[in-house]
Amino acid sequence: MKTGKSSIAKRLLGICTIPAGTILIFYIICAFRGIAFFETSNHVLIFFRSVATVTLTTFALSINLDSGRFDFSLGSIALLASVVGSTITLNYGLPPAAMLVITLIAGIVLGAFSGLLYVLLKLPALITSLGVTLLYESLVSIISGSGVSFGTQPELTQFSKGIPNMILVIVIALAFMYIVMNYTKFGFHYAALKDGQKVAVDTGIKEVGNAIGCYAIAGAMMGMVGYINATLTGTIQASLDFGSIGAMFVAFLPMFIGGFIGRFSENHFGMVLGAVTYAAIQLGFVRLGLSSEVQSLVSALVLVGFLIYLNNEHTLAALFTGKKKGGA
Amino acid sequence: MKLNKLAAVVLSAAMAGSLLLTGCGGSGNGGSGTEGGSKVDASDISDYGINQNVKIGVLASDLSTAEALSFRAYYEEYLGSQYDVDFIYSEQLGNAEEEISAIEQFIAQGCQGIISLSSFDRPGQIDLCESAGIYYGVAAGVLTDEEQKAYEDCEHYVGAVGPSLETEYQTGYDMAKYFIDKGDTSFLIFAGAAAFGTEMHIYRVAGMFEAMCEADASTSYNGATEKDDIITAIYGDLGVNADHFSSDTFTVSAVNGYNMDDAWFGEIAEKINTPGLQAVLAVGNGSDFFGSMAPEGVEVGSVDTYAEGYLNAMENGQLDYMAGKFSPSIAPIFVAVINAINGVPLRSDGSAFMIDQGYWIATNADEFKTFLDSSSATNPVYDKEILDQYISTPENVVSYSDFESFVSAYTFDDIQNLK
Amino acid sequence: MSEPILQMQNISKHFGLTVALDHVDLTVYPGEIRGLIGENGSGKSTISSIAAGMQPATEGTMKFKGRDWAPKSMTDALEHGIGMVVQERGTIGGVSIAENIFLGNIDQFSTAGFVNRRKMNQAAKEILSLVGMENIDPALPTTVLDLQDRKLVEIAKVIARKPDIFVVDETTTALSQTGRQKIYDLMKEQKKQNKSVLFISHDLDELMEVCDTLTVLRDGNLIKSLTKEEFDEEEIKQLMVGRELKGDYYRSDYDGSYDKEVVLKIENGNFGEELKDLTLELHKGEILGVGGLSSCGMHTLGKALFGAVPLQSGRVTAGGQTITSEKTAMQHKIGYVSKDRDTEALNMDASILDNISIAGLDKIAKHGVITKKNERNLVKEQISSLSVKCREPKQAVSELSGGNKQKVVFGKWIGCDSEILILDCPTRGVDIGVKQAMYQLIYRMKKEGKSILIISEELAELIGMSDRLVIMKDGAISGEVTRSESLNESAVIGYMI
Amino acid sequence: MKKKINLKSKVVEIVSLVALAILAVTYLVMMGDRLSPYMLQTLLNQTIITAVVSTGAVFIYTTGAFDISLGSAVAVSAISGAMVYNKTESLFLMFLTMIAVGLLIELIDSALAAFLNLPVFVTTIAMLSVLSALVKIMIASGGGAKIEVPRAVVKTLDSVGLKVLILVVFIGLCIFIYNYTALGRREKFLGGNPICAKLTGISVKKLSILAFLIAGVGVGLAAFLTVVRAPTITTSTASSIGMDVIIAIVFGGMPASGGARSKISAALVGSVSMVLLSQIMVILNFSAGISQCVKSILFLAVVTLSGLKGRKAMLTR
Known part of the structure; x- marks a missing residue:
């Protein structure tokens, strides 16, 4: 396929419009209110931290949801992984790097275990994940009681306070997903299973291993989210009765935006830009001093609006070009 | 399939049928039914909790915070080992409906008393306990004056021990005063559940504002300078709206709610880094949410509980002022409920009592350590020795006034003198 | 006659209570185009899919090229010499044509776990030329192809591995005359190289024209194998149904009238x-x-x-x-x-x-x-x-x-x-x-x-x-x-x- | 051989009922001589709200969709009704408002999905955000932390008789619609194969909206029962219903994909089971963590057993 000049321009437009447009809108609104969008370096940090956690959550959500596996347990994995990581680190007085590594490994193990249950129980992923969520939340409570607190050890809470760290997380996560999904056997098999489950299984591709792998990757992502969240305040609060499922809801908008941008670029890169959009909205609300109720309301409306656009693009396009649809 | 359906129908029919049989006469068998009067014949006094097992249900809207866990440890581990009592904890209650369900469950299990740590619908709780004839006491909180008036004559409503709203107000006031006296003028107020209309948080915030108004007459919140007006204004704003604060001396920013999502932490991160900020005045847990993010030199005041984690915070300079609950503070209501069950209720002029109980204030790690040690489940400040003095026996019937002075002397030093 | 290349003995396949194959023996010789015919549910697809590694047999033994044969998957079977083009859609729309061609067989392009896409696309292009699709860019998503071309991609994928036995399951239904001709040519080419074809179809005319031998199955049993000389349409139909067809097959009148309304x-x-x-x-x-x-x-x-x-x-x-x-x-x-x-x-x-x-x-x-x-x-x-x-x-x-x-x-x-x-x-x-x-x-x-x-x-x-x-x-x-x-x-x- | 398999599939079909029976027996044994009519009344009180919402929601689940915003829908409906009562002092208008608001919310939910071609689970997730924000805003508009209906007024309605009546009538109606009307039969068919349903003249949009509307009636009734039981409404009122319903329906033996094996009884069976389980946990006085842990394991075990039928070679999606 040859790419002409106009088509490159079109692609760039498709890639940039949403994130750049969102940032621009908030810049303008902030300017009107006499506020700078990025006033201090702290705003930049908030922004990148959001991009990082939202990107990771989006990768974790989409890797399974794209294959028709709905996973409620993401938030509980983040929570439990960070509890395991911090508890072990504190009990044995390990260095901060150990906490990162243990949390990440815990995330992978918890994700893989969730995948293993899904594979073994042969239930719809949605249902398995309900049970897993309850289980992981309860383990958090059993291990840590009310949670874990290490805010008094500043060396343990440095990670999420560095902008370079956040950028590094984003870059590594993106590079990881990009390479795994586009240049490894796992990724090829993933794509085949995603779109042609039966054909792929009949051909002899090991679906079970691939699925567990997906859950493990999602677990790694959520482990990282747990680590960032834990090091943000130095406290992890236990949560019961599905209190943890809210964590995954941030990922829907970026996921769909990612799907849209994915038409012009690589899918995962699109998701990062989706996360950028989400983070911009979030920071915008913080800068404008609007309450989080208003924010969740607006985010929900934006999500619905964007989906309406995505799912009715052709109808809308027909409407604008004046083409009529349907018989007399 | 058929078997399945049939079984379902039979089961539900059986259930519905037996329910119909019980009809509306379901006041239940409830508690022990020992009628308490103001005059007691010493020989009628039972010995539940001492020689006879007693079951007390605990309504808890929170089972996972440090405060909740320390309360539970005190009841189950300390009192449970010292007295013949089983504390039955509810599930984590989320709303008024769940409170009622939990009480019904306690009644069905034959609890003789209920202690409430959950405040979605206190009148509803009392109503139900009264109709079931089961003793009910409020710990770590009180009723509003209106509610108290309406329910104080209920025979099975034992009373309430906890910080009154006035005390909450004073707690906020004292905290702000402490930092103002140090010369601080720039504050970040964490208004917590004031955003959800939680009264105790609103009163604490109001107290903070009042302290500032007192220190500088130019200060007002939404034009208000008086306690009641400030409270109304906070209700109206759903928490604190920093734009409504004006003062020549003080500057204030605010964080509301407990959303604990990215946006909320983002907001905290932004506001705690406001240049010139001197202190965080938190109506709740200040150290966890603000302490570790606070830049050098920003002090933190917190209203919370005496727990291990906060001691570390104080030692590390992430917490500078603590108005804290001590877990044995929920002992007096236990004593009162036991007395009621044993047929010697403690009545204030024949009515249910409402006794104010405040916080312990720690401003350095040593104080904190002392208070924390006195809150442990192994060696609490209210130990069996003290409590036994207020549990009536045929030999020693406790009077209400004795009990009242016992509860009112809640400061650390006062309690030491009780021994 | 030469040694058989594939011997399936006593093969049974059960799906729960259903017996799809009941102790069937099937032998394939090098250089023959063998047709499998039978009504739906006769087991003709099942037995070929067992040979091609899509599913294991419940019972029975197989020998391929003189050795025990128990392929783990279709990819595994293809690698060792039996390749099958399935009846249903065998390509995946969401991935590229090249990825479809090398589905389950990607290792050859990877070094240290990383797949070289360029190498893969080049290889795919060569394979596509086997079915006259050299003008198609294998990096494109498979959805750009119509159904016939997608089927041809599958065929190319199998034929590229030069299988000793080429299994074609009802594939021709999806193809136009030109497409069919291509597949017949490929079969003849296969025969020319002394390799074999197992051709499953419900189209008797087609089978009688292309095949050297025909095996009839019915209700999971092998009924009879016929050589080209023995082909007789009426007999085969009867073998398939298991009884004589009585009465009219279609309608017998040539009236052709109907109401004006x-x-x-x-x-x-x-x-x-x-x-x-x-x-x-x-x-x-x-x-x-x-x-x-x-x-x-x-x-x-x-x-x-x-x-x-x-x-x-x-x-x-x-x-x-x-x-x-x-x-x-x-x-x-x-x-x-x-x-x-x-x-x-x-x-x-x-x-x-x-x-x-x-x-x-x-x-x-x-x-x-x-x-x-x-x-x-x-x-x-x-x-x-x-x-x-x-x-x-x-x-x-x-x-x-x-x-x-x-x-x-x-x-x-x-x-x-x-x-x-x-x-x-x-x-x-x-x-x-x-x-x-x-x-x-x-x-x-x-x-x-x-x-x-x-x-x-x-x-x-x-x-x-x-x-x-x-x-x-x-x-x-x-x-x-x-x-x-x-x-x-x-x-x-x-x-x- | 044949008999064995039939037996197995029969057992699988009644796993939920067996679980219910085991829980019931365990509960009865644990209660021992404390057993009383009051206990049954307690069970009813705790079951009824989840049971009513779940029963209506079975229609949604039957079509293969699911809705996690039901809890906040109940809250919004309850608040609206309470506000109407406080304005008009009419219990009847309060009741009507609750039903109407329940219907309206579910109508918006499903119509958005049907006419704008959105995936239902995403609309309900978005709806969850919108409704919970709405709950906070509505409560705040009352100027306090709660909205109350005078206790004395609703107390007259808080009778076992009325509750049983509502439960029996609503479940009866749902069973009737489900099994004896074209609507119910079509809902089931739709869940099994939407394409085939469409090619049999079944309007997928219309039916999915109707399914949500029936659930809306359940939401309205649950709002009414909630207020009757606890006239103090806070931002957290009914907040747990959303997940309780999913758990109850699945525990009760409903296949997550809906379709022919769906059954109304799953809602009641699941709701009662969950209440019994939580009662048992309280009797055992486990810590919150342990009791949730036990709950999760039991949930997975029962759901796994009842899902043993209809397994495929591929992983279920």
Whole structure:
């Protein structure tokens, strides 16, 4: 396929419009209110931290949801992984790097275990994940009681306070997903299973291993989210009765935006830009001093609006070009 | 399939049928039914909790915070080992409906008393306990004056021990005063559940504002300078709206709610880094949410509980002022409920009592350590020795006034003198 | 004769209670094109899929090239010399053509775990040239190809691995004449190299032309193997059915008359490339055949007549009223039998009872209430008049054979008193015995004054049944013939291509 | 051989009922001589709200969709009704408002999905955010932390008789619609194969909206029962219902994909089971973590057993 000049321009437009447009809108609104969008370096940090956690959550959500596996347990994995990581680190007085590594490994193990249950129980992923969520939340409570607190050890809470760290997380996560999904056997098999489950299984591709792998990757992502969240305040609060499922809801908008941008670029890169959009909205609300109720309301409306656009693009396009649809 | 359906129908029919049989006469068998009067014949006094097992249900809207866990440890581990009592904890209650369900469950299990740590619908709780004839006491909180008036004559409503709203107000006031006296003028107020209309948080915030108004007459919140007006204004704003604060001396920013999502932490991160900020005045847990993010030199005041984690915070300079609950503070209501069950209720002029109980204030790690040690489940400040003095026996019937002075002397030093 | 290349001995396959293969022996020799024929459910696809590693046998042994043969997967089998092109869609739309070609076989392009896409695409290009698709960019998503080309990609994928045995399962149904020719050429090439072909088809003519030997299966048993000299159409049919076909197969009359009244009409209907300004009328008491290549738009026409396709312009009317949805179509007593039985015509999750009664609920409801009695009566009537072989009406429809499933679909529409039936490939995947019964049923319905539109890719049945036959090409009608004794396939094929 | 398999599939079909029976027996044994009519009344009180919402929601689940915003829908409906009562002092208008608001919310939910071609689970997730924000805003508009209906007024309605009546009538109606009307039969068929349903003249949009509307009636009734039981409405009122319903329906034996094996009884069976389980946990006085842990394991075990039928070679999606 040859790419002409106009088509490159079109692609760039498709890639940039949403994130750049969102940032621009908030810049303008902030300017009107006499506020700078990025006033201090702290705003930049908030922004990148959001991009990082939202990107990771989006990768974790989409890797399974794209294959028709709905996973409620993401938030509980983040929570439990960070509890395991911090508890072990504190009990044995390990260095901060150990906490990162243990949390990440815990995330992978918890994700893989969730995948293993899904594979073994042969239930719809949605249902398995309900049970897993309850289980992981309860383990958090059993291990840590009310949670874990290490805010008094500043060396343990440095990670999420560095902008370079956040950028590094984003870059590594993106590079990881990009390479795994586009240049490894796992990724090829993933794509085949995603779109042609039966054909792929009949051909002899090991679906079970691939699925567990997906859950493990999602677990790694959520482990990282747990680590960032834990090091943000130095406290992890236990949560019961599905209190943890809210964590995954941030990922829907970026996921769909990612799907849209994915038409012009690589899918995962699109998701990062989706996360950028989400983070911009979030920071915008913080800068404008609007309450989080208003924010969740607006985010929900934006999500619905964007989906309406995505799912009715052709109808809308027909409407604008004046083409009529349907018989007399 | 058929078997399945049939079984379902039979089961539900059986259930519905037996329910119909019980009809509306379901006041239940409830508690022990020992009628308490103001005059007691010493020989009628039972010995539940001492020689006879007693079951007390605990309504808890929170089972996972440090405060909740320390309360539970005190009841189950300390009192449970010292007295013949089983504390039955509810599930984590989320709303008024769940409170009622939990009480019904306690009644069905034959609890003789209920202690409430959950405040979605206190009148509803009392109503139900009264109709079931089961003793009910409020710990770590009180009723509003209106509610108290309406329910104080209920025979099975034992009373309430906890910080009154006035005390909450004073707690906020004292905290702000402490930092103002140090010369601080720039504050970040964490208004917590004031955003959800939680009264105790609103009163604490109001107290903070009042302290500032007192220190500088130019200060007002939404034009208000008086306690009641400030409270109304906070209700109206759903928490604190920093734009409504004006003062020549003080500057204030605010964080509301407990959303604990990215946006909320983002907001905290932004506001705690406001240049010139001197202190965080938190109506709740200040150290966890603000302490570790606070830049050098920003002090933190917190209203919370005496727990291990906060001691570390104080030692590390992430917490500078603590108005804290001590877990044995929920002992007096236990004593009162036991007395009621044993047929010697403690009545204030024949009515249910409402006794104010405040916080312990720690401003350095040593104080904190002392208070924390006195809150442990192994060696609490209210130990069996003290409590036994207020549990009536045929030999020693406790009077209400004795009990009242016992509860009112809640400061650390006062309690030491009780021994 | 040379040593056999593949020996399958005593092969059995059970799916739960169903016995798909019952102790079957099959031997394949180098350099032969062996046809496998049998009715649906005879086990012909099952035995070949076992040889090709798609599923393991429940019982039995296999020897391939003199060694024990137990392939772990289709990829594994292909690697060691048996490659199969499956009946259903065997490519995945969402991934590139190259990825499809190397599905499950990606290792050859990876170094240290990383796949070299460029190398893979280059290799794919070479493979595509084997089936004359050298102009296609293998990096494109497979969705850009039409169904025929996708099938050719699968064929290329298999043939590129130079299998000793090339298994072709009912693949030709999806192909046009040119596509078929390509596959026949590949088979001959295979034979020339002294390699073998296992060719499964329901099309007896095709098999008799291409194959050297034919093996007939029935109900999971091997009935007989025939050499080219022994091929005899009537005998083979009898072997497949297991008894002599009595009475007429199609209808025997050449009357071809019908009522003048137009009951269903599409006027100037347009829908993308599928329907182009198409006008067609169906009369009362008429059997109207619609034929053409699979992609000519006739399947879309069937849906459009049932109101299931939103026309871009033009309209469908019945009795003067516009048909805008499936519901309005049903109100005008139109029924539609989809060609995709398992996915579109039946709810496989549900029982026979549910599947038949669903279209007739309004009919059996009294004051809006459906009584079990009425429902059972409706369903039992259809089960007995169509002689659906089942244990009980509550039996899951998924447990039935292809022919009986199709009877259930017919029962659904007859049960709700349809006067107009649109039948899209009504005998696809149905064995000869049931086929014959269906033809007789269709003819009987015509006699009762019902109107029937048959869409089919099998010219023989169209010619055998239709009062009038229209041929479609590229979304438009390219020819029309009326019933006569002299009508034959070659007279019609010209309109198709 | 044949018999064995039939037996197994029969057992699988009644796993939920067996679980219910085991829980019931365990509960009865644990209660021992404390058993009383009051206990049954307690069970009813705790079951009824989840049971009513779940029963209505079965229609949604039957079509293969699911809705996690039901809890906040109940809250919004309850608040609206309470506000109307406080304005008009009419219990009847309060009741009507609750039903109407329940219907309206579910109508918006499903109509958005049907007419704008959105995936239902995403609309309900978005709806969850919108409704919970709405709850906070509505409560705040009352100027306090709660909205109350006078206790004395609703107390007259808080009778076992009325509750049983509502439960029996609503479940009866749902069973009737589900099994004896074209609507119910079509919902089931739709869940099994939407394409086939469409090609049988079933309007997928219309039916999915109707399914949500029936659930809306359940939401309205649950709002009414909630207020009758606890007239103090806070931002957290009914907040747990959303997940309780999913758990109850699945525990009760409903296949997650809906379709032919769906059954109304799953809602009641699941709701009662969950209440019994939580009662048992309280009797055992486990810590919150342990009791949730036990709950999760039991949930997975029961659901796994009842899902044993209809397994495929591929992983379920």
